[in-house]
Amino acid sequence: NTINTNTNTNSNNKDNNPRASSTLIQPPPRPSPMRTFHGDPNAGILGCPHYRRRARLVAPCCNSVHTCRLCHDEKKEHRLDRYSVQEMECMLCGLRQPTQQNCRGCGMEMATYYCGICHLFDDEPGKSIYHCPFCNVCRRGLGLGKDVFHCMSCNMCLSLKLFRAHRCRERCVEVDCPVCSDSLFDSSQPIKELPCGHFMHSSCFLQYTRYNYTCPFCSKSVGDMSVYFQMLDSLLAVELPQMPPEYRRRRQRVLCNDCSKEGEAPYHFVYHSCPHCRSYNTRVL
Numbered sequence: 001n002t003i004n005t006n007t008n009t010n011s012n013n014k015d016n017n018p019r020a021s022s023t024l025i026q027p028p029p030r031p032s033p034m035r036t037f038h039g040d041p042n043a044g045i046l047g048c049p050h051y052r053r054r055a056r057l058v059a060p061c062c063n064s065v066h067t068c069r070l071c072h073d074e075k076k077e078h079r080l081d082r083y084s085v086q087e088m089e090c091m092l093c094g095l096r097q098p099t100q101q102n103c104r105g106c107g108m109e110m111a112t113y114y115c116g117i118c119h120l121f122d123d124e125p126g127k128s129i130y131h132c133p134f135c136n137v138c139r140r141g142l143g144l145g146k147d148v149f150h151c152m153s154c155n156m157c158l159s160l161k162l163f164r165a166h167r168c169r170e171r172c173v174e175v176d177c178p179v180c181s182d183s184l185f186d187s188s189q190p191i192k193e194l195p196c197g198h199f200m201h202s203s204c205f206l207q208y209t210r211y212n213y214t215c216p217f218c219s220k221s222v223g224d225m226s227v228y229f230q231m232l233d234s235l236l237a238v239e240l241p242q243m244p245p246e247y248r249r250r251r252q253r254v255l256c257n258d259c260s261k262e263g264e265a266p267y268h269f270v271y272h273s274c275p276h277c278r279s280y281n282t283r284v285l
Contacts, residue, residue, distance in 0.1 A: 033094030036067045046091050050188065053121035055103075055110040058087035058096065065089055068121075070188070082137075085119040132157050137186050156185070158193075167197045178216040179204035196220040214281060219257040221281050232271050232280050240266055254282040 034056065038047030046054045048067035056067050059080050066072040069080040088099045088110070095105035101114040101121075111121035113129050118138045122129055130143040134150045139157050141148045148157045153168040173184045173191065177200050184191055190202040198217045200208070208216070215222055240248070250267035256274035262285065263275035272282045 033089070033091050034065065035091045047123070051111075051121065052123040053111045054091050054108060054123070055088040055099075055121050056091060057085050057099070057119065058089065060084050060086060082118050082120070088119075135185075140190075162193070166193075169197045172197065173199050175199075177201050177204055179208050194220075194222050196222075214257065219281070219283075221258055221279065225279070225281070229273075229278060229280050233273070233278075236266070236268060236271060236273070240268065243267070253285045255285055257281045257283065 035046060036048050036056070037043070038045045038049070038052045045052055048071050050068050050070045053067065056065050057069065057072070057080070058065050059072050059076075061078060061080060061084070062076065064072070064076070066075070066080075069082050069085075072080040085099060087096055089096050090103040090105060090108070090110070092108050093103060093106040095103060097104045099116070099119050101111070102109055111123040113122045113127075114120070115129075115131050115138050117131060117136070120129070120138045128140065128142050129138050130141055130148075131138050132144065132150060134152070135155070135157060139148065141157070144150060144157070147160055149160055149163055150157050151166065151168060153170050154166075154172050155170075156173045158166055175184060176182060177184055177187070177191075178198075179200055182201070184199055184201070187201065191199050192202045192205045193199055194205075194215050196215050196218050198215055200216075205222075209222060213221055213223065213225055213228070247267050251264040252267045252272055253262065254265050254272045254274065255262050256277060256279055258279040258281050259274060259277040261274065261276045265272040265275060265282070271280050272284065273280055274282050
C-alpha cells in the first residue's frame with residue numbers, strides 16, 4: 001500500500017509541475033499555404049496571370065490576400081496602394097511576415113527582383129526591371145542612363161532612342177488610355193507615343209488602328225497615310241466628274257485636322273482633300 005501511495009503522489013506532482021507539462025505542448029501547425037500559378041498549373045510555376053512570384057500580398061485596406069495588386073484591383077471595387085503594403089504570405093511555407101525578398105520561415109527567395117518601395121516581386125527570366133526615383137514606380141528596362149531617360153516635363157521614362165526626337169508635353173501620361181480607360185502612368189503594359197505627342201497602350205494602338213487612323217485626343221493622323229490619300233485621289237478623279245450637275249462646281253469649306261488650316265475643296269458626299277497638305281483628315285465647316 002505504501003508503494004502505491006508514493007507512486008500516485010509522484011504522478012500527481014508531475015501533473016502539477018508546469019515545467020514537466022510544458023515539454024508536452026506542441027506549437028499549432030502552420031496553415032497550408034495558398035498557392036496560385038502563373039500560366040498552366042501543371043507547369044508548377046507560382047504566381048498569377050500578371051507576374052511570376054512565390055509571395056502573396058496582404059492588402060492593408062481590406063486585409064485580403066492577393067498574389068499582386070492587379071489581382072486585388074480586379075476583384076475589389078477599390079485600388080490597392082502599392083506603397084502601403086507591409087505584409088506578405090509565402091506560397092511555399094504559408095508564413096505571414098513583413099515584405100522582403102527572402103522568406104523568414106523557409107529561407108526561399110520570393111523572386112529574383114524585389115522593390116522595397118513598390119513591393120513588387122517578379123521572377124520572370126530575362127526581364128529587366130528598375131525603380132525610377134522620379135516616377136516613384138518600377139519600370140521595365142536596364143535603368144536610367146542605360147536604355148531609358150526620365151523626361152522631367154512629361155514626368156515619364158522614355159527610351160534613349162527618343163531622346164532627340166521626343167516632343168515634350170507636360171505630364172502627358174498622367175491620363176487614362178483612350179481605348180481601355182486604364183491608367184497610363186502606372187501601367188505594366190508598354191505604351192506608344194503617337195506623332196502628335198499623345199499616348200496609348202501599344203496593344204490598344206494595334207487594335208484601335210484596325211478601324212481608325214486619327215488620334216482619339218486631337219484627331220490628327222496617327223501614321224503616314226500618304227498611300228491611302230493617293231488612293232482617295234484616284235477615287236475622286238473618277239467620281240467627281242460623275243457628280244450631279246448641281247454639285248460639280250460646288251466648293252466646300254473644310255478644316256484640316258493635320259495642318260490645322262482652313263481651305264476649300266471640291267464638294268463630295270464623303271471625302272474632302274485639304275488644299276494645303278492634301279490630307280483627307282478634314283472636317284466640314
